[in-house]
Amino acid sequence: MRNVAIVGGGITRFGVREVGWKDLVQEAGKAVFDDVSNLDRKDIDSLFVGAAQPERWVYQTHVAPLVAELLGVDVRRVIARTEVACASGQAAIRYAWLSIATGLSDVALVLGVEKMNTKHMNISQTCMVNVGNREFDGVNGFTAPPFFAMVAQRHMHDYGTTKEQMAIVRVKNAKYGVMNPYAQFQKEVTVEKVMGSRMISPPLSLLDCSAMTDGAAALILASEDIARKLTDTPVWIVGGVQVVEHSHTVNQMGDLSEWKALRKAADELYKMTGIEAKDIDIAEVHDCFTISEIIEYEELGFCKKGEGGKFIEEGESYIGGKVAVNPGGGLLANGHPLGATGIRQAWEILMQFRGEVPEGRYVSGARIAIAHNLSGMAQLHHLMAYSVEKPQNLKG
Amino acid sequence: MKKIKLPDLIELPPLLDPWDQQEASGADATGIYEFYRNLAEGDLTTTKCRDCGKIGFPPAIICTNCLSDNLEWVRIPEVGELYAFSEMRLGAPMILDQIAPFIVAIARFGDYPENGVQMSGMIFDSGYDELKIGDRVKWEIIEIKGPAERKRYWYCFKKV
Ligand SMILES: [Zn+2]
Numbered sequence: 001m002r003n004v005a006i007v008g009g010g011i012t013r014f015g016v017r018e019v020g021w022k023d024l025v026q027e028a029g030k031a032v033f034d035d036v037s038n039l040d041r042k043d044i045d046s047l048f049v050g051a052a053q054p055e056r057w058v059y060q061t062h063v064a065p066l067v068a069e070l071l072g073v074d075v076r077r078v079i080a081r082t083e084v085a086c087a088s089g090q091a092a093i094r095y096a097w098l099s100i101a102t103g104l105s106d107v108a109l110v111l112g113v114e115k116m117n118t119k120h121m122n123i124s125q126t127c128m129v130n131v132g133n134r135e136f137d138g139v140n141g142f143t144a145p146p147f148f149a150m151v152a153q154r155h156m157h158d159y160g161t162t163k164e165q166m167a168i169v170r171v172k173n174a175k176y177g178v179m180n181p182y183a184q185f186q187k188e189v190t191v192e193k194v195m196g197s198r199m200i201s202p203p204l205s206l207l208d209c210s211a212m213t214d215g216a217a218a219l220i221l222a223s224e225d226i227a228r229k230l231t232d233t234p235v236w237i238v239g240g241v242q243v244v245e246h247s248h249t250v251n252q253m254g255d256l257s258e259w260k261a262l263r264k265a266a267d268e269l270y271k272m273t274g275i276e277a278k279d280i281d282i283a284e285v286h287d288c289f290t291i292s293e294i295i296e297y298e299e300l301g302f303c304k305k306g307e308g309g310k311f312i313e314e315g316e317s318y319i320g321g322k323v324a325v326n327p328g329g330g331l332l333a334n335g336h337p338l339g340a341t342g343i344r345q346a347w348e349i350l351m352q353f354r355g356e357v358p359e360g361r362y363v364s365g366a367r368i369a370i371a372h373n374l375s376g377m378a379q380l381h382h383l384m385a386y387s388v389e390k391p392q393n394l395k396g
Numbered sequence: 397m398k399k400i401k402l403p404d405l406i407e408l409p410p411l412l413d414p415w416d417q418q419e420a421s422g423a424d425a426t427g428i429y430e431f432y433r434n435l436a437e438g439d440l441t442t443t444k445c446r447d448c449g450k451i452g453f454p455p456a457i458i459c460t461n462c463l464s465d466n467l468e469w470v471r472i473p474e475v476g477e478l479y480a481f482s483e484m485r486l487g488a489p490m491i492l493d494q495i496a497p498f499i500v501a502i503a504r505f506g507d508y509p510e511n512g513v514q515m516s517g518m519i520f521d522s523g524y525d526e527l528k529i530g531d532r533v534k535w536e537i538i539e540i541k542g543p544a545e546r547k548r549y550w551y552c553f554k555k556v
Contacts, residue, residue, distance in 0.1 A: 125489035129414070136454040139414040139550070140516040141484045141492050146500040149482035157529055201482040201500070202524055246460065250502055250516045251453040254509060256480060 001101040003390055005227035005234035007220050008036030009347040014215035014335045015184040021058040021115040022070055028111060028216035028340075029071040036220050039107070039230055041071075044220075046078040046105035050092035050112030052085050052338035056127045058115050067111055077105045085131045086288065087373035087382045088112065089217070090342025094384070096221045097237050106223050112344075113216035114337035124212055131376045133249040142250075144288065145209055147377045149201035152291035154257040156203065158306070163203055165309035166290035167194035170207050172318055173287060173326050177333020179361040182344075184213055184335030194290075208290040213335025217343035219350070224390075233354050235346075237384065238368075238391040239273035241265050244380040253377070262299035262374070262381040269370070269383045270301075274395035277301035280323050281366035282352055284345035286374045287330040293317075296372060297325070324363040327352065342382070345371040349386050368394070413491055415540045418548050427457040430469055435549040440535045442513065443467040451506070453513040472513060475556060476505035478531040479514065483524045499524060503533050503553050517553040532556040 010031025012024055019027075033041065047068055055061040064081040068074070078099050082091035089112030096108035116124055129138040132147070155161045171191055177183040189207060197206040220230075227234045243265035247253055254260070270276055277300060285300070287293035294308035302323055303311040311317060317325035328334065328348035331341060349369040351357050367389060373382040387394055418432040419425050426432070431454075434441040444451045445459035446466040453472075458465045481501040488496035499519035506512025517535065519527070533553045540548040 120490075122488070122490040122493050125487050125493075126491075129489040129492070133454065134414060135417050137516045138489075140518050141488065141496075141498065141500045142516055143484075143487060143489060145487055146482040146484050150480035150500070150502060153482065153529070154480050198486070200486050201484060204482075249454055251514045253514065256502075 002103060003224040004097045004100045004221055004237045005224065006237070006346060006350055006386070007222050007227050007230045007234055008032055008039070009217070009219045009350045010035050011182050011217040011344060011347050012215050013182050014213050014337060014340075014344070016117045017214040019214070021054060021060065021113065022066070024113050024115060024214060024216040025067050025070050025111065028113065028218040029067075032109070032218035032220055036230055039220060041073060043226070044073050044107050044109050045076050046096065046099055046108040047073055047075050048078075048092040048096045048108060048110045049081045050089035050110070050339040050343060051081055052083055052088045052114055053127050057118060057124065071109070073109060078108075084380060084382070085375040086286070086336070086338050087342055087375040087380065088339040089344070090371065090373040090382045090384060093219065093221070093342060093346055094240050094242075094382075097240065100221055100223050106226055108221045109218065110221060110343060111216065111218040112340040112342060114339040115214045116212040116337060117214050121212070137250050142377065144377070145201040145204055148289040148291060149204045151256045151295070151378070152203050152289070154255070155291055155295065158255075158257045159309070161291070161294060161309035163195055164191055165313050166208055166294065167191040168312045169287060169290040169293045170194045170332055172312065173330040173332040176327050176361045177329030179358045180329045180333065183329045183333045184211055185329075185333045204289060204291070210288045210331040210336040213337040215335065215337035215340045215344070217340045217347050219343055219346055235350050235353050235386050235388065236390050238275070238387045238389075238394055239269055240384040241268040241272065242380065242382045243268065247379045248376070253379070257295070258305070259295055259299045259378055259381065261379070262296065262372070265381040265383050266300045269385055273385045273391065275368055275385055279368050280370055282327060282349060282363050282369035283323050283325045283372065284328070284348055284369065285325055285330070285372040287326060287332050288336060288374070290332070292374070292378070293325065293330070300370070300372065319361065319363055324366070327361045327363055328357070342371065342373045345373070346384070346386065353388050413542065415542075415548050415550060428455045431455045432549065434469065435537055435551065436547065438537055440472045440537065440551050441469045442472055444470045451511060451513060453515060472535065473505045475532055475534045476503045478527065478529060478533045478553070478555075479504050480529065481519065481524070481527055499527065501533070501553055505535070517551060519553045519555070522555045527555065
């Protein structure tokens with residue numbers, strides 16, 4: 001396997017954007033080419049596009065060649081659109097990594113995009129209800145909020161987690177989001193404000209939930225020799241895994257408060273890379289709901305099972321705590337354009353390692369970061385590990 | 397200038413109707429039609445493997461445990477336990493927004509996971525504050541009245 005690095009990134013402002021899907025693609029594409037200004041676009045041989053449901057939200061399919069046209073890119077090795085719902089973006093990074101690592105591709109453009117806000121928001125909700133098994137769970141109203149509400153209810157029941165502890169996750173991520181000009185939400189919040197926000201699906205209030213968001217993000221990935229020519233600050237991909245255990249329908253999920261597939265993914269990633277939970281400086285995790293981030297602390301091994309609520313309460317996931325979790329504001333502050341989120345997470349890590357974020361959300365001296373995406377009803381967990389060091393230098 | 401005249405109202409097939417997969421034959425047929433026929437006769441059933449004994453849910457045409465296609469239809473025990481629940485208050489998908497708010501629930505029937513099932517279902521007859529984890533619930537067959545040509549059936553949960 002060849003070493004693969006992220007050499008540059010670009011992002012659009014996330015939010016309810018009064019622009020179209022194709023505009024978002026061009027905004028993010030222009031931003032990434034501006035960032036890697038010494039790259040000749042002719043050297044890009046592959047393109048991976050993360051997009052979850054463009055055929056439902058904007059009635060457009062076959063989107064990868066459309067992105068190639070919109071950005072003036074000619075592909076000669078690999079072109080694909082990746083779809084695994086909420087983690088479609090990270091999947092695009094993964095396939096670019098694989099293609100370059102094997103030697104098939106040398107330079108790849110990776111772009112994730114989603115346009116989720118339309119005039120018909122109940123159709124958007126219908127897109128989301130089809131992420132579960134439509135015939136047997138979607139039909140019973142299993143969109144994300146009621147499902148993750150049940151996860152929260154069980155975690156409160158099984159481990160004593162409180163609604164206050166969940167609210168602190170939003171307070172933390174909103175605080176960092178204010179320092180991120182690309183984030184959808186630009187206001188700090190208090191625990192009282194989160195807990196007093198309108199109840200969406202009890203026990204989850206509006207501010208416990210991430211939003212339906214329009215946005216795009218892009219990266220350039222390259223093999224080691226080319227990366228060295230393009231940048232002095234490459235971010236190396238040091239590992240990546242995905243775990244699903246034939247679990248899609250509610251019957252296969254077992255206990256909702258335990259995400260065994262994430263625990264297994266973390267074990268696999270740590271084994272693959274030689275990284276331990278205590279080595280991680282930055283964790284970009286999938287806080288689609290406040291409760292998700294609490295369970296992720298536990299399953300990623302940052303604290304003991306059941307103690308995720310205490311972990312945030314004691315400030316351990318703030319910058320300066322045991323591990324800086326979502327220093328860019330996470331999904332809660334950035335919003336969650338499905339195909340773009342995984343790429344936004346990698347972009348945040350790139351900016352952190354390059355020191356190009358404001359002081360208040362800068363994790364000084366960070367060397368190792370992980371990114372966690374989950375998809376659907378937490379059935380599938382996706383992890384990537386990034387470092388300023390090459391993978392060979394991390395293995396003990 | 398030449399004009400293209402479209403009708404004032406464009407009728408689309410009910411693409412977003414979640415209860416569309418109940419047909420016995422034709423292009424919309426399903427291999428688990430017996431599940432729907434049993435619902436119409438008042439029974440909530442699923443497939444059990446005659447070779448390895450595993451109860452599957454949702455029902456399917458092969459056993460996901462051993463891949464055998466030697467399956468039998470078994471009745472899901474009528475009374476189970478409420479495992480988790482919430483309420484769809486805001487943000488219901490199209491069609492379901494017509495009946496919101498409703499309780500969204502997960503219940504366990506039989507000896508889950510070894511010899512039972514964990515299922516999702518809606519609850520209509522109890523409010524959120526009237527329910528608690530561990531409540532005994534039973535399944536009940538409901539009729540879906542709507543734009544389809546034939547009668548359609550589904551199930552919901554009800555507190556015992
Ligand atoms: Zn079997």
